[in-house]
Amino acid sequence: SVASNLSALHLYESPLVKINEILTHQNKNRESFSGLKNFSLKKNISIDKLNFKHNSKVIFDSLSLEIKAGKTTSIYAGSGKGKTTLADLLIKLYVKKNYTGIIKFDEQDIEEINPIYLRNKIAYITQDTHLFDETVRFNLIFSNENSKDEKIIEYINLFDLNNIFDDNKIDLNKQIISGGSNISGGQKQRLLIIRELIKKPKLIIFDEGLSSLENNYKLKIL
Numbered sequence: 380s381v382a383s384n385l386s387a388l389h390l391y392e393s394p395l396v397k398i399n400e401i402l403t404h405q406n407k408n409r410e411s412f413s414g415l416k417n418f419s420l421k422k423n424i425s426i427d428k429l430n431f432k433h434n435s436k437v438i439f440d441s442l443s444l445e446i447k448a449g450k451t452t453s454i455y456a457g458s459g460k461g462k463t464t465l466a467d468l469l470i471k472l473y474v475k476k477n478y479t480g481i482i483k484f485d486e487q488d489i490e491e492i493n494p495i496y497l498r499n500k501i502a503y504i505t506q507d508t509h510l511f512d513e514t515v516r517f518n519l520i521f522s523n524e525n526s527k528d529e530k531i532i533e534y535i536n537l538f539d540l541n542n543i544f545d546d547n548k549i550d551l552n553k554q555i556i557s558g559g560s561n562i563s564g565g566q567k568q569r570l571l572i573i574r575e576l577i578k579k580p581k582l583i584i585f586d587e588g589l590s591s592l593e594n595n596y597k598l599k600i601l
Contacts, residue, residue: 410471410494412494413493414490414492414494414496415491415492415496416492416493416496417496418484418485419487420448420485422448422485423447424445424469424484425445426442426443426481428441428479429443429468429478429481430442438460438464441480462586463586466584469482469489469582470494470503471490471498475490484581500578501581501584502576502578502584503575503586504571504584504585504589505586505587505588506588506590506591508559508568510559510567510570511558512554515543515550516528516531519551519573519574523577523578523579532551536549538572538573538596539569540566565593565596567591568588568589568592569600
């Protein structure tokens with residue numbers, strides 16, 4: 380009995396250690412939910428002397444750049460060079476004590492903006508394409524429960540997603556099964572893009588969020 384229980388304890392040691400690491404990181408990175416519930420993005424995103432380390436690895440060393448508003452800007456770099464980290468900083472997934480430097484939307488320091496409000500105004504589309512085991516409607520209004528069916532249908536037509544429905548007849552009550560196993564990877568990615576666009580964001584971030592799409596769809600969405 381003792382040997383059996385010790386064996387079971389050893390089996391669960393690894394996930395328990397991982398859970399502890401996550402909780403420790405969360406406590407170190409605890410964020411404040413205060414701040415302004417308003418910001419503009421009509422001029423630019425400006426980054427000045429940004430320094431960031433992940434553990435002991437330097438990701439950004441005095442990075443300064445300006446991203447013009449109203450433009451499509453591409454950022455190229457190899458794996459592990461900080462593209463996702465930059466995106467995460469723009470939606471305040473790291474608190475200020477984890478980096479030095481200034482990030483501004485127009486003239487507003489993002490540290491002064493309420494993080495929940497900020498994320499509700501930014502579309503962040505990654506290559507991960509997880510959907511809930513729920514209806515198409517539920518999956519699309521997840522980011523904005525006030526969305527009207529007419530607007531959802533407009534996007535579905537625009538993104539050529541009629542073919543996920545029987546006889547191409549749009550039925551927002553269609554059930555998504557097993558996180559999207561009953562539709563293709565490209566269709567899942569387009570649904571996730573619609574979900575973010577319904578928020579009417581001020582900024583759209585694609586972190587390889589078009590990776591599952593054919594070139595004609597990539598161009599149409601951009």
